[in-house]
Amino acid sequence: MSSTDQIITVLKLEYLFKGCSDDFIGQMAAQGRIISANKGQVLFVSHDEAAYFYIVVSGWVKLFRETLDGAQAVVDILPTGHMFGETSLFENGEYPFSAEATESMKLLAVPMGLLQQEIENNPKMALAMLSAMARYRKHQDREIEHRTLQNAPQRIGCFLLRLADQSHEGAVKIHLPYDKTLLASRLGMQPETFSRALAKLKEKTGIKVNGATIEMDSLDQLVKYSCAACSSEFPCNDLPACRKVE
Amino acid sequence: MSSTDQIITVLKLEYLFKGCSDDFIGQMAAQGRIISANKGQVLFVSHDEAAYFYIVVSGWVKLFRETLDGAQAVVDILPTGHMFGETSLFENGEYPFSAEATESMKLLAVPMGLLQQEIENNPKMALAMLSAMARYRKHQDREIEHRTLQNAPQRIGCFLLRLADQSHEGAVKIHLPYDKTLLASRLGMQPETFSRALAKLKEKTGIKVNGATIEMDSLDQLVKYSCAACSSEFPCNDLPACRKVE
Numbered sequence: 001m002s003s004t005d006q007i008i009t010v011l012k013l014e015y016l017f018k019g020c021s022d023d024f025i026g027q028m029a030a031q032g033r034i035i036s037a038n039k040g041q042v043l044f045v046s047h048d049e050a051a052y053f054y055i056v057v058s059g060w061v062k063l064f065r066e067t068l069d070g071a072q073a074v075v076d077i078l079p080t081g082h083m084f085g086e087t088s089l090f091e092n093g094e095y096p097f098s099a100e101a102t103e104s105m106k107l108l109a110v111p112m113g114l115l116q117q118e119i120e121n122n123p124k125m126a127l128a129m130l131s132a133m134a135r136y137r138k139h140q141d142r143e144i145e146h147r148t149l150q151n152a153p154q155r156i157g158c159f160l161l162r163l164a165d166q167s168h169e170g171a172v173k174i175h176l177p178y179d180k181t182l183l184a185s186r187l188g189m190q191p192e193t194f195s196r197a198l199a200k201l202k203e204k205t206g207i208k209v210n211g212a213t214i215e216m217d218s219l220d221q222l223v224k225y226s227c228a229a230c231s232s233e234f235p236c237n238d239l240p241a242c243r244k245v246e
Numbered sequence: 247m248s249s250t251d252q253i254i255t256v257l258k259l260e261y262l263f264k265g266c267s268d269d270f271i272g273q274m275a276a277q278g279r280i281i282s283a284n285k286g287q288v289l290f291v292s293h294d295e296a297a298y299f300y301i302v303v304s305g306w307v308k309l310f311r312e313t314l315d316g317a318q319a320v321v322d323i324l325p326t327g328h329m330f331g332e333t334s335l336f337e338n339g340e341y342p343f344s345a346e347a348t349e350s351m352k353l354l355a356v357p358m359g360l361l362q363q364e365i366e367n368n369p370k371m372a373l374a375m376l377s378a379m380a381r382y383r384k385h386q387d388r389e390i391e392h393r394t395l396q397n398a399p400q401r402i403g404c405f406l407l408r409l410a411d412q413s414h415e416g417a418v419k420i421h422l423p424y425d426k427t428l429l430a431s432r433l434g435m436q437p438e439t440f441s442r443a444l445a446k447l448k449e450k451t452g453i454k455v456n457g458a459t460i461e462m463d464s465l466d467q468l469v470k471y472s473c474a475a476c477s478s479e480f481p482c483n484d485l486p487a488c489r490k491v492e
Binding site: 046065066067068069071073075087089090091096097119120123126127129130131133134135136137138140141143144145147148149188227228229230231233 | 292311312313314315317319321333335336337342343365366369372373375376377379380381382383384386387389390391393394395434473474475476477479
């Protein structure tokens with residue numbers, strides 16, 4: 001597959017670009033490029049001028065902010081197929097967070113100006129962007145709610161449920177997508193809190209933890225424990241369909 | 247002032263409607279109505295069909311969700327001039343939370359269909375809505391960050407700073423806008439945690455608490471303590487200009 005064809009494949013998987021004209025996709029593909037980043041490489045820092053938006057082609061990216069006293073708040077950890085940086089358009093053209101590769105990874109970088117023009121000139125694109133922002137708002141709402149109402153073991157249980165195929169019945173095996181330190185920071189916990197909470201979750205639900213693999217007889221064990229402290233019902237209705245870039 | 251004139255005044259204060267045509271403002275005023283609500287009155291429940299969006303004319307409204315095991319997560323508590331319910335447009339036409347009057351209050355209710363049409367037909371309105379969503383996203387980002395990195399006394403200090411005139415130098419008096427139980431739930435704390443945290447904040451910063459009035463020699467006392475655990479610098483750059491409906 002040529003680089004341009006690969007870029008077009010990546011762009012067409014992004015929800016925001018469903019229904020976009022081939023012309024616009026073509027423009028983005030012509031000006032976009034696939035870049036590589038090594039583990040720990042910083043892609044940009046909060047308040048940098050936002051020249052590009054990105055889509056993760058492979059690997060994971062960590063979005064974070066740093067406080068004055070040096071603590072790090074992880075905004076999100078995004079897998080393959082997810083876009084980031086695009087809302088800088090509404091943040092005075094500055095990235096509202098920093099971004100770092102959590103492992104060797106590939107990204108598609110597309111000049112922001114293209115997206116800005118399309119949103120300003122194409123009402124359909126503005127509406128698609130509004131829907132995307134609304135989905136993200138829901139995601140944040142849930143995050144705030146859970147940080148208030150769920151205890152640490154329930155939050156881990158919720159995270160696992162959201163990784164699983166929620167329509168699956170019977171025994172389940174879930175693989176943690178990245179290491180436990182990163183997972184702890186994604187969930188807003190200290191590593192020690194995370195370890196204690198995972199032990200408590202095992203005790204409460206009977207799940208089995210084997211390194212990065214979690215096994216259970218059925219998802220029900222987690223649902224009963226974690227979803228009791230959530231305002232949405234199981235299965236979660238805000239999960240995006242799986243997005244894989246081949 | 248006639249009811250229509252009052253409605254127009256309320257609408258024109260809303261940031262989203264800056265730059266709207268008089269024609270559209272007139273249509274909203276013609277179809278909008280001012281309603282009263284008593285303390286504790288539920289305006290709508292999460293998942294109700296979203297027929298109206300609202301602007302607070304006087305008093306405070308509490309937005310919340312309830313979990314399966316009966317706990318309440320306060321999404322926000324909004325004062326005069328703030329709009330809510332409008333993002334239901336992007337939530338399958340359902341309210342994503344419940345709303346309750348925290349005291350005797352007045353609200354402007356406007357049919358959602360009007361706003362939907364305007365967003366679909368007027369690109370400027372779609373862009374204005376995008377900016378509004380981006381501002382809200384920033385607000386939520388900060389909320390998630392603070393729930394992770396600030397301890398309870400720092401969160402109270404931050405809340406007080408955001409109530410104050412941040413350009414003020416010298417001695418400051420801040421009035422709590424609603425009772426301490428509500429304030430605790432707004433900050434995602436149990437009432438007992440709130441009381442202990444307020445005592446700790448007094449000890450750490452030397453502020454004086456007198457019922458619903460908080461006094462201090464200068465805002466610096468709170469800034470040093472709370473803003474150290476925040477990724478933004480003081481003064482906060484995301485505070486909306488004060489919006490008062492006369």
